[in-house]
Amino acid sequence: MEKKESRALVSLVFIFIVVLLIRLVLALVIPNFTYDSYFHLRQVEEVTATGLPKYEDHLSYGGRRLLFLPFFHYLMAFFHLFLPLELAAKIIPNILIASLTLITYLISKKITQDKTASLFSAFIAGFLPILYSTNDFGPESLFLPLNFLAIYAFFNIKEKKFLHLYVILFLILSFTSPATFLLIIGFAIYLLLSVLERKKIKREEVEVILFSLFFFAWAQFLFFKNLFVEEGISFIWQNVPPQIIKEYLPIVSITGALILVSIIPFLAGIFMVYRSLFQSKNEQSFLLISFAVSTTLLAWFRLIEFRLALAFFSIILAILFAQFYREFKMFMSKTRISNYQGAISLLLLILLSLTMIFPAAKAAFQQETPSDEEVNAFKWIKDNTPENAMILALLEEGHLVTYYSQRKNIMDNKFSRIKNIEERFAEFNTLFITRFQTLAVGLIDKYGIDYIVFTPQAQKKYQRANFKYLSIDCFERLYSDETKIYRITCSLNQIKEKEAR
C-alpha cells in the first residue's frame, strides 16, 4: 500500500513538474504579456512603491478613479521584493495554475478514493487549453487554485484545521476577485438541489455557507459601495460599451467549449453531471455538480465572462473525470476485456495527451501579446514626449500606454465609472476608421490628444496600413517602424481658418 502511495505521489509530482515546465517554457518563449496584464503590472509596481494600489489613476482615461480588489497585487508585490517584476509575473502565476494539478488530485481522491483516477484528473487539469494563457498576469491565476482549494477544505469541514483553512482561503478570495460569487451561487444551488432531492444537509455546511455569504457580501460592499450606487444592477456588466459587450460576454458556444476544454473531459464530465444529478447520491459530487450548474447558468445569462466560466467549469469536469474513470474501470472489470484494463488506461492517456497537449500549446501561442517592436515603440513615447501628453492607441493597448509610456490614454478596457462610455467608444473608434480630417481633428481637440499611435495590431484589427486622415500640415511623423507615431500639430480652428482662406 505504501509503495502504491509513494508511486502515486511521485506520479503526481511528475505531472506537476512537467506541467509547470511546459508552462514556464511557453511563458518565456512567447514575448511579453497579454494586454490586460499590464494594468496589473502597473498596480503591483504602485503597491511596491507606495504600499497602496493606484485607485486614483491620473493616466487612465486622462484621469479617473478605479475600484478593484487588491490582494493579488499585494501578493505579487511581495514577490517583487525578491525578483524582477516581469520575471515574477511570468513565474508565479504559472506556478499557481500548475498547482491546480495537485488540488484537482486532492479533490478527486477525496471523492473517488482512487489514486489512478485522481492522477488522470490531475493530468487533465494540467493540460486544459482554456488555462493555457501562460502570459496572462492577473487575479484569475490566484483565484482559480484558491477557489478549488477552498472547495477541498469545504469537503473536510468537520476537521478544525480544514475549517480554519477554509475561512482563511475564503477571506483571501473575497479580497482577490469578485468572481468568488461563483462559489456563493454554487453553494446556493447546492442547498436548493439538496432540498429538492431531500438530501440531509450537514449543519456545519449550512453554517459555513451562511458565513461565506455574509462575509462576501460585506467585503464587496466595503470596496464597491460607490460602484453599486452609481451603476445599480448594471455593475454586473462592468459598464462595457454596448458596441463590444458581445466580446466580453459572448453567447455560450458549445463548439468553443469543446475546443477550450477538450473533447474527452467535456463529454465524460457532462455524462457524470447527468449521472450524479439524477442517480448518484455522492455528496461531494453533488456539490461539484452544483458549481457546474451555477457556472453554466451564469454564463448562459451572460452574467459572467465566458472564459472565466469555462475555466471554472473545465476544472470541475477534470475532477469529475476521476469518477468517470473509476466507473469505467468497474464496468470494464465485469466484461471480457477486464484483462486489458492496463492497456486501455494507457490508450486513454495517449488519447488525452493527443487531444489536449497540442491544443493547449496552440492556445498558448494564440495569446494576444504585443510584439517586442510595439513595446519598444511605447517605450520610445516615454522618452520622447512630455509627461502630460495624451496618447491615442487601441483599446487593448491602453494599458501599454500607461505602463510603458507612462502617459495618459484615451481609453482602456477598465470601463467602470466612466461616463458616457457608449459615446466615448463610438468617437474613439471613429478616430481609427474615419477618412475625414476635420472630423478626426475635432475629436482630437475634444479629447486633448497629443499623439496618435498605429501599431501592427491596429493594422490587423482595422485591415488598413495607417490612419486615413493624415496630412503633413497636421500630423508630424515622429516614429516610423512597423508602428507609427504621430504628433498632432494643428487644431480644428486652424483647419477651418485655412479652409476659409
Next chain:
Amino acid sequence: MTDKDSNGRKIDFQKIENETLKHFFDHRQEYLILLALILLLTILLSNLLEDKLLIIGEESYYHLQTSLESTSKNIFYFPLNFLMKVLAEFGNESIVIIPLLLAISSILLYSQLAKKLQISAFFSIIFLSLLIFSPAFLFTFATISAYSYFTFLILAGFLLLAQERERYRYLAMIPFLPATFLDIFSTFLLLALLILYFYQEKKKPSRKHLQRHLQSKPGLPLMLIGVIIMSLLTNIFIFQQPFLLGPFHHQQRMADLISDLGGLSGMSFFLFLLALIGLVAARKQKNRSGLYLLTALAIPAYLYNTRIIYPLTVIAAIFATVGIIKLFEKKWVLDSLRKLTLFLLILGIIFSAFTYLDRLVLNSTSVEERNVLQWIKENTEPQAVIFSNPEKSHFIEYFSKRQTFSSLPASKTLSEETAAILSAAYIDELFPLLEKNQINFLYLTKEMKEQLPQNYGLLFLLKNEKFKLVHSRGDTEVWSFRK
C-alpha cells in the same frame, strides 16, 4: 420580568448577567426611540450644515402643495393644512417636526401593541432595530410621506382594537377611517390586516374573553370592515382616489428595492438576504401564515409601483427577524463562526444605513435651488409654464407657484414629449415642442446639467438667441424661451 423565545421557552430578563444587556432590555423602548431620533436628526442636521433644505423628498412637496389647494377632494389634507398654519409661526421648515413625531409615536404605539398581542420583546427589539436601520423607514420618517401617517394611524387603530374594554375597541374606527383616505392599495392593506387580526384573535386560546365576544357579537369586525369598504367605494367613485399614490421618481425596480444599488429608498442587501432566509424558516410556523398573504399582496403592488417599498420593507423586516432568530438562537456546531457571522451582519446593516444617510444628504436639494424658484415666483407671470426634470415638479410648483410642464406620474404623451425635449438635437425639433406646450422657462439644476450632453442636445441649443439666461445662482439656472 420574563419573555418568551421563538420556541415558547421563557426568558427571564432578571437572570441576564450582562448588566449592559439587562439595562438595554429594561429600557428597550427608550433606546429604540433614541436610535430612531439619532438617525433621523442626523439627516436634518447634515442638511442644515450643508446648506440644504430640511424638507426632503418630492412626495413631501406633493403633499404640501396639495394641502394648499383647497378643494372638496382635499378635505383629507385638512390636518396637514392646519399644522402648516400653526407651525408657520416657528419657521417655514418647522413642519419637518411632524415626521419625527410620527416616528416616535409609531414606536411607542408598536411597543404597547406588542405587549397587548404578547409579541416577544426579543422579537420586537430585533424587528424594530432592523426596521429603524432600513432606508425605507429613514426616508419615510424623514419626509412628509403618506406612509408615515398611515403607520401611525393603523398602529393606533390596532392598539385600540386590542383593548379589553369594548368602548375602546369601537374607537378604533377613528384612526382607521382616515387611513383609508391615502390610496386604494392602503385601504386593501388595512382590510387584509384587519381580517388577519380577527382571524388570529379567534384562534388564540389565551384571549377567550375576546373570542367569546367575537362569537357572540360579530358586530365589531363586520362593522369595521363594512365601514372601511364603504369608505373605499366612496374614495374610488366619488373622490377618484388613485390605486397607489405616486410614484414620485423614475422607477427602477432593483435599485428601489435594494437601496445599496442607488435607489431612493429600499432595504439593505443584508436585510433582503435575511428576509429570504426568514421566508424559508417561517414556512413551518403556523402563526406566520398571514405574512405570506401580505407578501403576496405587496410584491405585485411593488412591481406596479415601487412606492410600496415601505410596507414591503416592514414585511421583510418581520421575515428577517424570524431569520435572525432561527439562525442565531441555537448554538452552532462551529460556534466561533456564529459570532463572526452575527458581527458581520450587524456591521453590514449599520454600514449600509450610514452609507444611505450619507447619500441622502448628498442628493438633497440645496437652498440655492429654492431661492431661484422664489425668484421665479417674484419675477415671472403667474401663468408661466416651467420645463424641468419631472422628478422635481412638485418642488418647483410649491416654491415658484408656477405650473410645470410635466410631473410624475406622467401620461405617456407627456413622458414622450419630455424625453423629446431633453434629447432634441436641432432647433427644428425643440422649438415646436416648446411652443406647442407653451413653455416659457427652463429650470436647469446641477444634476440635469451633469446628465445632459454638453456639446449637443438641449444644453448646446441654449446658445440660440431665442433662449436667454434670466437668472442663475450657483449651478442652478433659469432660461427664458421667447417664442
